[in-house]
Amino acid sequence: MQPDIIFALLILFVSVILHEVAHGYMANWLGDPTARLQGRLTLNPISHVDPVGTIVLPLLLVLSHSPIFFGYAKPVPYNPYNLKGKYDESYVAFAGPATNIILALIFGLTIRFAGAVLGPDLVTAFGTIVYINMLLALFNLIPLPPLDGSKVLGGVFEAVSNRLARSYETFLINFQRIGMLPMILVVILIFTFILQPVFTPVLQTLFTLLTGLSL
Numbered sequence: 001m002q003p004d005i006i007f008a009l010l011i012l013f014v015s016v017i018l019h020e021v022a023h024g025y026m027a028n029w030l031g032d033p034t035a036r037l038q039g040r041l042t043l044n045p046i047s048h049v050d051p052v053g054t055i056v057l058p059l060l061l062v063l064s065h066s067p068i069f070f071g072y073a074k075p076v077p078y079n080p081y082n083l084k085g086k087y088d089e090s091y092v093a094f095a096g097p098a099t100n101i102i103l104a105l106i107f108g109l110t111i112r113f114a115g116a117v118l119g120p121d122l123v124t125a126f127g128t129i130v131y132i133n134m135l136l137a138l139f140n141l142i143p144l145p146p147l148d149g150s151k152v153l154g155g156v157f158e159a160v161s162n163r164l165a166r167s168y169e170t171f172l173i174n175f176q177r178i179g180m181l182p183m184i185l186v187v188i189l190i191f192t193f194i195l196q197p198v199f200t201p202v203l204q205t206l207f208t209l210l211t212g213l214s215l
Contacts, residue, residue: 005062007125011132012058015103016073017048019096019136024076026095032082040076048073070139075146090155093148100137104130108210115212127211134206138199144187145176 021043024035035041040048049055053072061070080089108130115123143153150172157165176183191199204215 004124004128008128008132009058009062011129012071012136013045013054015100015129015133015136016054016071017043017045018099018103019140020048020073020076022095022099023078023092027076027078027083027092030083030085030088030091032078032080032092034079034082035076038077048076050074070135086158087155089151090158093151093155096148097137097140097152100133100140104133104137104210107133108207111211111213123213127207127213130210131203131207131215134203134210138203138206139191142187142191142195144190145172145183146180147187 021041024041027034028036028041050073053074058071078092083089083092085091107126111118111123111126111130118126140147141149141152143149154165154168154172157168178186207213207215
């Protein structure tokens with residue numbers, strides 16, 4: 001396996017762990033200690049690795065030369081009944097993508113404003129970090145369970161209209177009844193055949209805006 005692929009897999013591995021830990025820290029800050037009590041507020045990869053989502057799936061996507069490249073860590077647990085605020089579940093959900101966005105901003109703006117002194121190898125490495133974290137953020141903000149975007153959009157609807165929020169909540173409940181694996185398959189199919197033609201140009205545009213580079 002080529003070194004750049006190994007590096008990309010390593011960045012994906014670290015990024016999905018940081019994503020999940022962020023969920024736990026936000027929940028703990030908002031009053032739910034579930035993740036902390038279960039030892040999930042740690043960067044120890046053993047606590048977060050999902051054999052399928054963190055290892056097998058990314059490897060299969062790389063080896064099959066798939067245009068889609070993503071993965072996930074073991075979800076950090078939280079108890080919504082410990083969250084008291086109206087939008088707390090949305091904040092917990094957004095904490096994961098927000099962490100990926102922050103990482104993309106840090107490394108992307110470093111490339112844009114200090115790329116000349118970094119050298120081509122570091123620019124390439126930082127660009128990989130930006131690309132993977134933007135991809136994770138955007139993909140996880142798709143408003144379908146089990147992705148974070150479903151909770152984030154629910155919070156937006158809650159702020160706009162109670163009626164709209166209740167309708168969306170009913171949709172989510174009915175959708176989740178099909179089970180986790182069917183939900184994941186539906187999300188992948190929707191992404192592949194409907195969203196990807198829009199998703200890819202948006203990702204490329206954001207990458208260029210942040211770094212000043214073209215993919």
